[in-house]
Amino acid sequence: MSGFPVFDGHNDLTLRLLRGDVTAEGVASGLTDGHIDKPRAKRGGFGGGMFAIFVPSPGNKDVRHDEMRNASYDIPLPDPISEDDALTWTERGFDVMDDLENAGAVRICRTADEVAAALPGDEMAAVIHIEGAEAIDRDFERLHAWHARGLRSLGPVWSRETVWGHGVPFRYPSDPDIGPGLTEAGKALVRECNQLGILVDLSHLNAKGVEDVARISDAPLVATHSNAWAVCPHSRNLTDQQLGMIRDSDGMVGINFASAFLRPDGQMNAEFELDIMLRHFDHLVENLGEDRVGFGSDFDGALVPEPIGDCAGLPHLLSALRAHGVDDGLMTNITHGNWLRVLRKTWGE
16 A cells, blocks of 8 residues: 555644653654654555644543543533633644654645655655644734744634634534534634635534634635544534535545544444444545545544554555455545645645
8 A cells, every 4th residue: 555645634743742742853763652653654654644733621631531431421611721821832832843844753844735745755744733723813913923834724623612613522422513603703713714825624613613614714624534423423523414515615524533433332442443434434425525535533632443553554444445445546535635635725726
């Protein structure tokens, strides 16, 4: 599968560096645990992707994962993050991305052509993404400054309230029609992102927020790391109605590898075979078409299926897709071609 480098819609490697779990030099040399480092990326054909700068909520993620092993759950939204706290963390996130590039682990890409050139290269192609826009000021001065530093993708919310809009809680079973959508400030943020050519990520937005983006945006609708609600009725997943809006905009969806968003029972349990992922793949292709589906792993931010394990395990997924009948043309599309198409269209190339 070496001819099919993977561009991935979402990972949280940056968070591990911000927390001090690993250094940029460790990512470059392979002296890490977690899901991503340069040697494992080369073994697995992980060519790069969207590297998220994410401000975590206080608390223990393992507690939330434990709750998500129940037959049903409704985990309250975390408290909002202050702009000052988010600003400090986000600025450090940009510094961490520079550290990764200086260590030779990634190449920060600002155009789709740069991504395409870097995918088969030595360093991972890295597109900078902000997940949850608490650090953005109302005048958008930071948005413009960070765009100049390489920001090319942004999610207005994570699963907590911001001045821009409302996210979905971790709730199963549940549809995503939970609460109000974008605020007036959030609608202005979408318009400003359109002007700059910054991708607006639908993942984590609730149903009304997705509808608001669809009404406002003149760019393709993209959910970087989401799955099919029809297969797993979790609040984080996309309904067929939402998939129709994404299809009609010529956007796309990156399949999320997080166990609880894949398994039909909504369980945070990695012990399952890849046929469940194939069910999501089939449903997304049926509703979006072959040109609008890719990967959005959530590596280093999620519990992924045991048959994959980490980025070195991507060939297991590609082999499962091949056995499922995916030919070379479709394999090229879903591993990187569809992402390159939507990035070019969004970024005005």
